[in-house]
Amino acid sequence: MSGPRPVVLSGPSGAGKSTLLKRLMKEYEGVFGFSVSHTTRNPRPGEEDGKGLNCLPMLLGATLLPVADVLSSETSEDYHFVTREKMQEGIDNGEFIENAEFSGNMYGTSKSSIEDVQAQNLICILDVDIQGVKNIKKTDLNPIYISIQPPSIEILEKRLRDRQTETEDSLQKRLEAARIDMELSEEPGVFDMVIINDDLEEAYEKLRSVLIEEIEKVQDAKK
Numbered sequence: 001m002s003g004p005r006p007v008v009l010s011g012p013s014g015a016g017k018s019t020l021l022k023r024l025m026k027e028y029e030g031v032f033g034f035s036v037s038h039t040t041r042n043p044r045p046g047e048e049d050g051k052g053l054n055c056l057p058m059l060l061g062a063t064l065l066p067v068a069d070v071l072s073s074e075t076s077e078d079y080h081f082v083t084r085e086k087m088q089e090g091i092d093n094g095e096f097i098e099n100a101e102f103s104g105n106m107y108g109t110s111k112s113s114i115e116d117v118q119a120q121n122l123i124c125i126l127d128v129d130i131q132g133v134k135n136i137k138k139t140d141l142n143p144i145y146i147s148i149q150p151p152s153i154e155i156l157e158k159r160l161r162d163r164q165t166e167t168e169d170s171l172q173k174r175l176e177a178a179r180i181d182m183e184l185s186e187e188p189g190v191f192d193m194v195i196i197n198d199d200l201e202e203a204y205e206k207l208r209s210v211l212i213e214e215i216e217k218v219q220d221a222k223k
């Protein structure tokens with residue numbers, strides 16, 4: 001796959017990946033494109049099918065999505081919402097670069113979601129769980145791996161509860177997955193950078209600084 005080096009953002013659900021991403025993509029318009037994943041989970045209020053944070057208006061099927069609409073979305077990085085049958089069919093047909101079961105639902109990155117972004121010479125951002133990280137490491141994608149971590153499991157729980165997107169069952173599953181994720185993120189060599197998202201400004205600056213070289217390459221290529 002060609003184009004600028006992709007970026008994999010991982011970390012527990014509720015750690016703040018979407019919040020940081022949204023800000024990054026707003027500051028660097030025309031530099032990043034979001035790889036829109038598939039999932040079998042139900043859409044949250046405000047989420048739309050197939051809407052990704054792309055800094056150019058994005059042609060998805062017949063729908064041209066204005067940047068302003070995408071940036072105003074609370075959750076910001078929507079999915080292709082599909083049934084288990086449809087998702088399994090795509091996996092069996094080799095359409096996915098990686099897929100995983102998370103909190104009782106299937107999630108996966110299709111090859112075409114990455115290719116669509118790379119075709120525009122944008123930095124492709126993938127937001128995946130730790131299983132996705134492990135599976136992407138077996139491919140030739142060669143992304144920059146960044147983990148966003150919460151300051152503690154207690155703060156993570158509060159953020160997830162305050163977000164009001166999860167049932168109690170889903171919240172408990174996410175916290176369980178978060179404990180594993182937090183441990184694995186400490187293993188040397190898994191991530192190029194681990195960012196503790198305590199103070200949002202500080203976390204954002206760290207994210208920006210680790211990506212600035214790649215961002216400038218894309219900006220220079222556009223000149």
Ligand SMILES: Nc1ncnc2c1ncn2[C@@H]1O[C@H](COP(=O)(O)OP(=O)(O)OP(=O)(O)O)[C@@H](O)[C@H]1O
Pocket residue numbers: 011012013014015016017018019020159160162163197198199200203
């Ligand atoms: N530094 C921070 N301080 C306080 N609250 C934060 C901070 N960063 C994010 N939040 C809040 O925490 C909640 C979870 O953040 P966000 O939705 O960005 O997490 P996420 O990692 O993208 O989760 P998921 O993987 O489930 O999509 C949001 O309500 C967000 O506003």
Ligand SMILES: Nc1nc2c(ncn2[C@@H]2O[C@H](COP(=O)(O)O)[C@@H](O)[C@H]2O)c(=O)[nH]1
Pocket residue numbers: 010011012013037038041098099100102107108109127128129130131132133
């Ligand atoms: N392995 C993959 N994980 C993914 C993908 N898309 C999202 N995710 C991760 O799922 C959880 C939950 O997301 P939510 O939107 O339901 O809160 C979160 O950790 C994401 O990083 C994917 O394509 N593959």
